[in-house]
Amino acid sequence: MKAFKVTGEINKPKLRxxxxxxxxxxxxxxxxxxxxxxxxxxxxxxxxxxxxSDVQEIPADQIENPVLKKMVTEQ
Numbered sequence: 001m002k003a004f005k006v007t008g009e010i011n012k013p014k015l016r017x018x019x020x021x022x023x024x025x026x027x028x029x030x031x032x033x034x035x036x037x038x039x040x041x042x043x044x045x046x047x048x049x050x051x052x053s054d055v056q057e058i059p060a061d062q063i064e065n066p067v068l069k070k071m072v073t074e075q
Contacts (some may be wrong), residue, residue, distance in 0.1 A: 003063050003072055004031035008052040010045050022065045024072070028055045 001024045010017040019039070025031035030054060036047050063069040 001072075001075070003058050003060065003068060004028060005054075005056045006031055006035045006052060007054045007060050008035070008050060010043065011049050011051055012045065022058070022063060022068055024068060027061060028057070031055055039063065 003022060004025055005020060005022050007020045009019070010019065021035050023031045023034045023038075025034055032039070032052055033050065036050060039045055039050055040047060060069065060072045063072060
């Protein structure tokens, strides 16, 4: 599995919140789906209110999330 950094914005009617999320996935499309799922579940936001602006594959040494870093280095 590869590590991806997904950046975007949550656009609610009275609130705009930028986000950066690191996820593990096989392809960038899977990473986007995982971000939609996690943000929608945790913040009760529908997919139409989430705008994904960038998806980048990142190397293991640039991962900031310690849990993901450990998972990638153990493989």
